Amino acid sequence: MKEEQKKLFELPFEKKVTSKLLNDFYRWGTPSATSLNQFSWSEAFHCPLSDISLKNHSATSSSHFLREVMERVAGAMLELARTLAGVLAEDLGYPGDGFTENCNKSTCFLRLNRYPRCPFSPEIFGLQPHTDSDYLTILYQDEVGGLQLMKDNKWVAVKPNSDALIVNIGDLFQAWSNDIYKSVEHKVMANVKMERYSMAFFLCPSYDSTIGSCKQPSIYNNFTFGDFRKQVQQDVLKTGKKIGLPRFLIT
């Protein structure tokens, strides 16, 4: 996967933008940014797994092998994510496979990230501070470093270990657990000297799945995953920022 990811990003920029590789899920920079501190110095393929599926593509397509590798990686990550989510749910006293029933190979996402070397400043974001809009994220980062997460109101650097995976709680798990598990805020800082690669698997349900709290009284109104994504997109367009869960608080 690492080799295939590198090959993909090493293609000429024009090709990545125009040739609809991986169904046109290429994105770079931050089109909605109106100031430098809203900018992300990175490029990514953010792929719904349903779209990269080999079922929909011919074996002669140039991205066939890449898709095959992505499907295998995603399959393994899905299994891991569901197992971990199950253990975390059981810890709260709920049957392990409850809410992940709606998460399957066609509802999750695999995101390939590349952070080019940024010669201008180490203060520039590789990726804006954010929380993930999913239940659980399984993240692989290479040995370069740059990922930081918010802990006790301070940014803490996550030491790179290319033999390990990072597991982050996302917004949906926070809502489901009624704030017992917290969706972790994280960001990536650009690197002046080196490029960096990472890959993230997002455990998501289908858009029509309702996310409700595992116990009452609930802090959040029930919402569907589709509603949540729509609200996030609207907020980003209007304010340049994701608001996320606070939008759904019961007031």
Ligand SMILES: O=C(O)CCC(=O)C(=O)O
């Ligand atoms: O590159 C990383 O370490 C983090 C990536 C990330 O947070 C994301 O893709 O949502």
Ligand SMILES: [Fe+2]
């Ligand atoms: Fe993230």
